[in-house]
Amino acid sequence: MRATSYDHYAKDNSALRVGELPDPKVAPGAVLIKVRAAGVNPVDWKVMAGALDALLDTVFPVIPGWDVAGEVVAVGPDTPEFAAGDKVMAYARKDVVHGGTFAELVAVAAEAVAPKPTALSWEQAGGLPLAGLTALRALQAVGLAPTADPQQQPGAGKTVLIHGGAGGVGLFAVQLARAAGARVIATASERNHDYLRGLGAEPVSYGDGEIERLRTLVPDGVDAVVDFVGGVLDVTVAVLKPGAPQASVADPTVTQKGGRYVWVRPNGRELALLGELADAGRLTVEVAGTFGLDGVGAAFDASRSGRTRGKLVIVS
Template sequence: MKAIALTEYGDPEVLSLQDLPDPIVGPDHLLVEVRAAGVNPVDYKIRQGYLQGAFPHHTPLIPGWDVAGVVLSTGTAVHDFKPGDEVLGYVRKDHVQNGAYAELVSVPDRMVARKPSTVDWEVAGALPLAGLTALQALKAAGVSSGDTVLVHAAAGGVGHLAVQIAFQLGAARVIGTASPRNHDFLRALGAEPVPYGDALIDAVSEAVGGDGKVDAALDFVGGPAFDDSLQLVRDRARIVSIVDGGRTVEHGAKHVFVRASSEQLQWLVDLVAAGSLKVEVQRSFPLEQAADAQRLLEGGHVRGKVVLTV
């Protein structure tokens, strides 16, 4: 099969299109012919070698934890899927090596959901990691009926989904930080936009009114966003960050590192099919241009998601 892989860590140029052996299909795995693979910040962090302390890494290393495609074959222990099924999945494994930037990927059946026929491949490939991160962060923050929720980086890949899912969970108001060029985008999703920066605390407090506090805050960017959240939430246990786990816990907040869940992913993609959740794909690239896709994402200011098509 053809795949984008690296044999050393570094700049996007270390990624190259290579001919590699087809994946091994274990007893509880599906062999999936990839149609789309989401590109996420974790992908370029793996490329840079930053996650070597968190997971065993092996080269040649194929990045990519988001996949959408067609089942080609199944392992002997798989009973709920068959060849021809269209699926999507968040395919983080215990070892970093055989990811989704490829023509084929072997995926544990517990990590996939069925793709409704009305959901296109690029959207399906963009959804898993970002959608699950957003949902699990909202649940960790205990977001429910009537809440006012602050979402940092609300126009980004995770943030724009969190805005919408918050309403699905019953939130009454969502305030989202974003650059001014994305404020209309957030309004269209139902959020109340505020600019990030030095005036953020005052802007949020003014928007909320009353005691100037929100019920929950989701930090998808780190740094000052987390510090600001400490001053804007009534209960620090309802701050959730995906960035700095140690510092988050030290301040009484919660840290989320996304986990695979076929049930949650099915719920999310069914929302997409029903028109209740919009996945913004800013741009798609063919597989062989994976370096350009990562370069775009690494530069910041991406609205929604970037996807590779195969």
């Protein structure tokens, strides 16, 4: 199969290569997916730089990419959940950094796979899993995750503050919190305020006067805080109601203030919920740009810039 890979750690794109690699094997309980689209996430180039070497074993050459949407072409023994021809998506992180999704084929554990939403294109579905699941898990940590039933939502009457609401994960968290029935206040740069209003959030600018601006909107404080940027504990403490929950995916020190530090896991059941919300019109995915396998480096550069709104997607 054709794939993008690297055979050593690098902090730039110099190690990336495109060429033929062996097709993945399909173990029991796994599915082989023909990749149609694979979302790019900052973790992809951070892993290439060795950022997770202390946590995960690495076997070179590494094919980067942890998001995928595509068609099942084969299933391993004892895998009745799926069949060849199924349209699926998955958060395909594995215990070993090696066989990722920036390739023509990828093998994924069946428990991480969910049906592709019919309402989303291949590119949109390919950009959903990691960021969408991260947002969902963060909202679960503060008790504000939506359900499939729009009449039974945990956010009714509650206000949540989302730090970094226009970022790659924050834009999903805003939509999911709104789907849960919550009032959403989201911090973001001025250029993203209209975008956030379109998602149903009330935007607040970062920087000097941020706490005062938030207190004007919520004089009695917010019922929960979810942080996707880090370095904002002072703001959180200033506007969070006493004893109310908070969670962060960016700042482990949140636990020192009684909050939850969140690390996303592959979960096909939860990913299927996101698919149901997308098909119900309660969740969408903005695609900022698409690249071929030979454009992974350009996609990484765009991701590193921090100026991209929406998902960058590799198509093969």
